[in-house]
Amino acid sequence: MLVDVVMPQLGESVVEGVVVKWLVEVGELVAKDQPLLEISTDKVDAEIPSPTAGRVAQILAKPGETIPIQGVLAKIETDQGVVVPAPTAAPRWDEETEGFPGHMARKTEPPIPAPPRVEPSAPAPPPPPEAGRIRITPVVARMAAEHGLDLSRIPGTGIDGRVTRKDVEEYLASGQAAAAAPAEARPGPPPAPAKAPAAPPRKAARAPKAALAEGDRVVPWTPIRKKIAEHMVRSKHTSPHVHIFAEVDMHRVALLRANAKKEGMNFTYLPYVIQASAKALRELPAMNATVDDESTILRKDIHISVAVDTEKGLLVPVLRHADRISLKEISAAMDDFGARAKAGKISPDELSGGTFSITNPGSKGNLFGTPIINQPQVGILRLGQVVKRPVVIDVAGEDSIVIRPMMFLCCAYDHRVIDGVAGNGFLYRVREILEAGEFS
Amino acid sequence: MLVTYIEAIRQAMDEEMERDGNVLLMGEDVGVLGGAFKASVGLQEKHGPDRVVDMPISESLIVGAGIGLAVQGMRPILEMQFIDFISCGFDQIVNTAATLRYRHGGQTACPIVIRGPSGGGVHGGLYHSQNPEAWFCHVPGLKVVAPATAYDAKGLLKAAIRDDDPVIYFEHKFLYRRIKEEIPAEEFVVPIGKAALRKEGRDLTVITYGSPVHAVMKAARDMAAEVDIEVIDLRTLLPIDWATVKGSVRKTGKALIVHEARLTGGIGGEVAARIAQECFEDLDGPVMRLGSRDVHTPFAPSMEEYVLPNQEKITEAIRKLAAY
Numbered sequence: 142m143l144v145d146v147v148m149p150q151l152g153e154s155v156v157e158g159v160v161v162k163w164l165v166e167v168g169e170l171v172a173k174d175q176p177l178l179e180i181s182t183d184k185v186d187a188e189i190p191s192p193t194a195g196r197v198a199q200i201l202a203k204p205g206e207t208i209p210i211q212g213v214l215a216k217i218e219t220d221q222g223v224v225v226p227a228p229t230a231a232p233r234w235d236e237e238t239e240g241f242p243g244h245m246a247r248k249t250e251p252p253i254p255a256p257p258r259v260e261p262s263a264p265a266p267p268p269p270p271e272a273g274r275i276r277i278t279p280v281v282a283r284m285a286a287e288h289g290l291d292l293s294r295i296p297g298t299g300i301d302g303r304v305t306r307k308d309v310e311e312y313l314a315s316g317q318a319a320a321a322a323p324a325e326a327r328p329g330p331p332p333a334p335a336k337a338p339a340a341p342p343r344k345a346a347r348a349p350k351a352a353l354a355e356g357d358r359v360v361p362w363t364p365i366r367k368k369i370a371e372h373m374v375r376s377k378h379t380s381p382h383v384h385i386f387a388e389v390d391m392h393r394v395a396l397l398r399a400n401a402k403k404e405g406m407n408f409t410y411l412p413y414v415i416q417a418s419a420k421a422l423r424e425l426p427a428m429n430a431t432v433d434d435e436s437t438i439l440r441k442d443i444h445i446s447v448a449v450d451t452e453k454g455l456l457v458p459v460l461r462h463a464d465r466i467s468l469k470e471i472s473a474a475m476d477d478f479g480a481r482a483k484a485g486k487i488s489p490d491e492l493s494g495g496t497f498s499i500t501n502p503g504s505k506g507n508l509f510g511t512p513i514i515n516q517p518q519v520g521i522l523r524l525g526q527v528v529k530r531p532v533v534i535d536v537a538g539e540d541s542i543v544i545r546p547m548m549f550l551c552c553a554y555d556h557r558v559i560d561g562v563a564g565n566g567f568l569y570r571v572r573e574i575l576e577a578g579e580f581s
Numbered sequence: 582m583l584v585t586y587i588e589a590i591r592q593a594m595d596e597e598m599e600r601d602g603n604v605l606l607m608g609e610d611v612g613v614l615g616g617a618f619k620a621s622v623g624l625q626e627k628h629g630p631d632r633v634v635d636m637p638i639s640e641s642l643i644v645g646a647g648i649g650l651a652v653q654g655m656r657p658i659l660e661m662q663f664i665d666f667i668s669c670g671f672d673q674i675v676n677t678a679a680t681l682r683y684r685h686g687g688q689t690a691c692p693i694v695i696r697g698p699s700g701g702g703v704h705g706g707l708y709h710s711q712n713p714e715a716w717f718c719h720v721p722g723l724k725v726v727a728p729a730t731a732y733d734a735k736g737l738l739k740a741a742i743r744d745d746d747p748v749i750y751f752e753h754k755f756l757y758r759r760i761k762e763e764i765p766a767e768e769f770v771v772p773i774g775k776a777a778l779r780k781e782g783r784d785l786t787v788i789t790y791g792s793p794v795h796a797v798m799k800a801a802r803d804m805a806a807e808v809d810i811e812v813i814d815l816r817t818l819l820p821i822d823w824a825t826v827k828g829s830v831r832k833t834g835k836a837l838i839v840h841e842a843r844l845t846g847g848i849g850g851e852v853a854a855r856i857a858q859e860c861f862e863d864l865d866g867p868v869m870r871l872g873s874r875d876v877h878t879p880f881a882p883s884m885e886e887y888v889l890p891n892q893e894k895i896t897e898a899i900r901k902l903a904a905y
Contacts, residue, residue, distance in 0.1 A: 278905075280834050283862045300905055306834050306865040 144193045146215040148208045151182050157209045158182040160202045169197050177215060195219040276303050284309045293378070365454045376516045380555040384511040387568045390534075391527055391546040393578030401468075410548070411447075411501045412471040414524055416581070417574035419443050419464035422497055425570060427563040428520040428554065429496045437519070437558050446495030446515055447475065449482040456482045457515060459495040468580060498522070509549035519558045522571070525549035586760040589731040590620050590696075590752060593738035594658060596768075598628050601656060604742055605632040607643055608660030617662050618698055618757060640670035647693045648678050656742055661697030664751060665711040670695075678747040679722035690745040696738070698754035699727075700792050700841055701878045701889055705754075710878035710885075712791070712842035717749045718819045718851070724773055725819035727751040729794035731762035733816055736771025744773060753792045753841075776822035778829070782811035785835035785866075785902055788826055788852055790815040793839045793890060800895050808903040818848055823855065830856050834865030837902050839890055844872035866905035871898045 148158050161179040165171055176188040177197075195217040202214045275292050277285070281304055285292050288309075295312045297304040353359070362370065394413045401408050422429040422443050430439045445463040449456045458478045460471065481487050498521040500512050509525040527548045533540050550571065554564040574580075584592065598604045605628075606621055612635040615622030625633035636643050640661060647657040661667045667674070674695065681691040701710035717725050724746055728734040734752060741748035779794065780801050787810055789797050794814045801810040811829050815821060830836045836856050838849035849870035856868050874888045 278834075278865045279861050280863050280865045303905070305905070 142219055143198055143216045144195065144219060145213045146177060146189065146192060146217060148180065148210055148212045148214060149187075149189065150210045151180075151187060155182045155210070157207050157212075159207050160204050160214065161186070162204055163200060164188070165197050167197050167200055171195065171197060171217065189214065191217060193217055193219055276301065278303070278306070280306050281309055288313060363453065369454055372516065373513055376513050379516060380514050380519075381557060382511070382514060382553050383556045383559075383561070383564060384551055384553050385565055385568055386509060387550045387552070387572040389548045389550055389572045390532065390576050391548050392576075394575055395527075395546050397578055397580065406469060406472070408468060408472050409475075409501075410524065410527060411475060411499075412468045413575060413580060414501070414522070414550070414571070415445055415447070415460065415463055415471050415499055416468055417571050417579075418497065418499060418522055419445060420574055420579070421567055421570040423464045425563065425567050427559060428567045430519050430558065431496065431517040432519060432555065432558060433517065440496040442496065444494050444496045446498040446518070447478065448498065448500040449478050451482045451485075453485075456487055456492065457495065457498065458482065458487050458491045459493065461494070500524070509551050511551055512553050514553055514555055519555040520564070520567070521553050522568075523551040523553075525551070582766050583761055583763055584731050584735075585758050586728075586731045586734050586752070586762075587618060587620050587757040589735035589762075589764060590738055591622065591624070593735045593742070594621060595624060595627070597656075597739055597742045598624070598632060601742075603654060604656045604658065605634065605650070606658045606660065607634045607636050607647060609636055609638055609643075609662045611635060611660050616660065618754065620660070620752075640666050640668075641673055644670035644673035644678065644693075644695065647695075648673060648681070648691055651678075651691045651693045651747075652681070652689055656692045657694075658742060659693055659695045661695060663705075663709050663711075664697040664699040664713065665708050667695065667697065667713060667749075668716075671716075674717070674723070674747065674749070675720045679720045681722075682746065683722060691747050692742075692745045693747045694738070694741045694744075694750055695747070696741075696750035696752060698757070699751045700753040700755050701873075701885060702755040702792065702841075704880060704882050704885060705878070706880040707877040712751070712840070712873070714749070714751050714818055715842055715847050718848060722746065723819060724748040724817070725751070726773060726817050727753070727791045728771075728816060729753070729756065729791055729814055731760050732764045732769075733771050733777070733814075735764060736769050737773065737816065739770045740773050743770070748773070751791065755792050756795075771816070774817045774820050774822060776825040777814040777816055778825065779812040779814050780810065782809040782833065784809045784811075784833060785837060785899065786811045786813060786826075786829040786833045787837045787839055787899065788813045788815060788829075788849075789839040790818065790848075792841055793895070796890075796892050796895050797839055799892060800899055804896065804899060808899060810899065815848075821848075821852065826852065826856070827859060830860045831863045834863050835902050835905070836860075836864075837869045837871065837898055839871045839895060839898070841889060842872055843875050844870060845875045847872050866902055869898060869902050871895060 151158065158180040159182070161181050163178045164176050165178070171177065171191045171194065173192070173194045174190040177191050178189050180187055180189055197215060198218040199216040200214075201216070202208050202212075208214060275297075277292060281292070284290070284306065290309065290312070292304050295304050295308055298308055299305040391410065394410060397413070398408055398410070426439055429443055430437050432438075442462060443464045445460045446457045447460055449458060460474055463471065466474075478487070495515065495518060498512075498515040498518055500521065501524040502510065504526065506524060506526050508528070510523055512521045512523040514521050525548050527546045529544050530547045531542050532545045532547065534543055534545070535541075536543075550568060552564065552568040552571075594606060598606070606624060608616070610617055611621045612625040612630060612633045615624070621633060636646075643659050643661075647659040650657050661670070678691045678693060681689055699712050699714070701712075703710070714725055714727060717723050724741070724744060726737045726741060726748060728737045738750060741750050779798060782801070785808065787797050787801070789812070794812070797812055801812055804810065811833055813825060813829055836853070838852050840847055840849055842848065847870070849872055853868040853870055856864070871890045871894060873890060876888055878888060879885050
């Protein structure tokens with residue numbers, strides 16, 4: 142069949158073109174895209190490729206002749222009558238190809254796909270800052286990696302407490318990095334005399350950078366609050382806490398309390414738990430210990446730190462030789478601590494030397510909680526609220542449901558030092574003593 | 582010898598015209614009047630009207646004629662009466678002057694210098710306060726310089742005149758008569774492409790050029806008790822002395838770029854991007870920029886103060902970065 146070779150539109154405003162020169166003759170065999178002729182317009186000069194393979198059948202325009210767009214220039218006879226789609230043959234100079242004279246062949250290439258049009262949606266709100274996450278700059282990240290530093294140990298002086306390069310340099314210069322290096326990295330000198338590892342010095346309090354709404358109150362930390370905060374963070378950071386729970390039937394203790402009351406003695410549950418714990422510690426001494434550097438010191442005496450709430454914050458006076466004193470003496474000591482703590486008359490000496498801690502949040506203490514170890518001790522016991530509950534007990538070989546005052550005890554132990562057997566054995570023993578009412 | 586910034590410019594042109602007979606000066610009112618700012622005062626009397634040529638008010642013509650002369654072996658200095666109007670000669674600069682060497686495969690050169698007063702702070706309004714240096718820093722084939730001192734004004738202009746490629750020389754009109762400086766009486770040239778370390782410091786690097794160099798130096802002195810600032814005066818904006826910038830930022834870990842040109846699309850963006858890319862692991866704070874607000878320079882002095890980077894804004898930016 143005959144395929145037309147037409148004058149292409151070489152630009153939006155181009156309406157005609159002039160034939161400059163024919164490159165083929167009638168009767169000649171041509172390949173697809175082989176240049177057939179040169180044309181000239183007022184914008185560009187170009188070669189017109191053959192729209193198809195075949196034989197040039199007719200040349201219809203002479204050199205110098207002006208031909209309008211789509212005007213037929215020549216006809217090509219295709220081989221063996223094979224139908225060649227003609228429309229693509231007429232190259233159209235469009236926006237994609239305009240300005241690149243002689244690049245007619247580009248029309249045979251697949252068009253460049255347009256990038257997907259995605260309208261940007263409103264950006265998601267930034268996630269809330271993670272508590273305790275440290276923000277650092279690239280140089281600090283690099284220095285931390287180079288020196289193997291734990292950045293949480295370096296006090297930051299930048300905006301929002303950011304650790305700056307200067308902070309890292311000062312920290313390295315102070316030699317604290319070496320002190321905090323892993324144990325195997327240094328020869329093991331004998332443990333230093335009992336002294337808690339010094340926390341890195343903190344800078345003076347800064348004004349908070351948080352946005353304040355009307356009515357908000359800024360409460361700067363008091364020295365005791367700072368001490369508590371520092372201690373809590375250090376303890377959680379130092380000791381891998383394991384928390385275990387025992388559900389204790391306080392039936393016997395309740396009866397003993399009632400009897401004591403008849404004798405004019407008003408005991409809370411706390412003295413019983415203290416005495417039970419002291420007894421258990423005497424029998425199973427692993428938990429009556431403190432940690433010093435890389436040693437555990439098993440303490441001979443049992444001195445129990447007891448948490449006392451005051452307006453200014455928590456105080457933890459020490460009940461000495463708790464295994465040697467009577468319930469009455471324990472109870473009296475508790476009353477004394479409470480009164481003097483409120484009056485601010487606990488001396489610093491009374492706060493040190495504990496070997497184990499007990500915390501009793503009182504009648505509003507809820508079912509249970511997970512206490513934080515009082516460093517450098519290795520264990521702490523927390524009393525839950527005593528609640529009456531139906532429980533199944535054995536009455537003369539028969540399962541019976543009775544109402545009993547029940548309490549959850551939570552014991553936290555330092556898993557660096559205390560293994561599961563010792564920790565669980567201790568709490569189990571406390572429960573046994575309380576349930577059996579083995580008091581002196 | 583004690584000279585003003587503008588006198589340093591006049592001396593450079595005078596000495597170079599004396600040294601090389603191919604050097605000539607062309608521009609509006611450069612001859613009989615001696616220049617709108619008197620930068621060429623006395624030069625026509627001394628070197629004659631053939632070498633100090635008053636031109637019509639057509640920057641395109643001034644640049645175009647200069648290019649033609651340069652191709653023929655002359656070394657014309659082409660003055661824009663205000664650098665704001667360099668845009669009228671833009672095509673001649675970016676399409677002709679900048680491309681000549683490339684188009685001819687290195688067989689020809691275009692030794693022209695285009696110079697003129699730039700910058701604000703003189704209540705000149707929007708047509709007489711611009712800092713269009715960034716437009717030209719986008720063009721290969723050009724060199725762009727912006728001196729801040731009388732020494733650099735003289736030394737860089739001499740280097741520009743002797744350079745075989747087109748150099749755009751931004752002089753700052755605020756500094757013309759405010760700078761009085763002792764410079765050597767003997768011949769000296771300041772090489773193109775070398776920054777000046779104006780002050781050494783440990784805490785942060787301020788990279789600047791042109792008029793703000795002086796405000797930054799004042800800040801460095803005033804704030805010496807709280808922060809130890811290193812100050813780099815780029816002097817040449819194309820090509821930038823990257824080795825000096827990189828060395829300083831790697832040392833201090835913090836970078837602030839200060840220029841009087843508008844912030845968006847300014848040189849500061851290019852410097853900041855390069856620092857972010859090549860000094861990332863040395864950065865101890867965000868790379869910061871201070872420039873004019875993205876508006877035209879207003880005429881009212883109070884509004885101009887609001888738009889330009891003044892002493893107060895520089896101090897505040899330094900303090901913010903130092904605290905990071």
